[in-house]
Amino acid sequence: MQGGPVSDRSGDVERDESTSLISSEKVEGTAVYDTAGNKLGSIHSVMIGKTDGRVSYAVLSFGGFLGIGTDYYPVPWNQLKYDTRQDGYVIGITREQLEGAPRYGSTGDWQSAKRGWSGDVDRYYTGPAFPSP
Numbered sequence: 001m002q003g004g005p006v007s008d009r010s011g012d013v014e015r016d017e018s019t020s021l022i023s024s025e026k027v028e029g030t031a032v033y034d035t036a037g038n039k040l041g042s043i044h045s046v047m048i049g050k051t052d053g054r055v056s057y058a059v060l061s062f063g064g065f066l067g068i069g070t071d072y073y074p075v076p077w078n079q080l081k082y083d084t085r086q087d088g089y090v091i092g093i094t095r096e097q098l099e100g101a102p103r104y105g106s107t108g109d110w111q112s113a114k115r116g117w118s119g120d121v122d123r124y125y126t127g128p129a130f131p132s133p
């Protein structure tokens with residue numbers, strides 16, 4: 001029996017993306033645009049349901065400079081559409097609408113900030129000012 005490290009990689013298999021799937025590592029940092037093509041921010045992280053395994057929210061980082069003063073906006077995943085021409089996600093809201101959305105700061109935790117936070121987010125993005133996705 002030979003000793004030494006065992007590799008868990010077999011050849012150069014692509015692990016970040018396939019035809020229909022993408023790694024969360026590639027989603028994080030992807031730009032988010034409004035429908036006019038203006039950059040709103042980028043995906044900071046994705047929130048996945050523990051029991052159903054579905055992506056529920058993308059957390060959009062917006063504002064600030066070099067991470068200082070940046071706010072984080074949980075956005076329902078179904079509000080984002082990937083645009084291959086822009087190599088980023090598009091959301092049907094304006095900068096002003098985003099600024100009025102539920103958010104937390106860089107020192108906050110969206111779960112401990114307020115009970116029912118996800119309900120507030122869902123209601124905001126399905127309210128009368130927003131078209132159905």
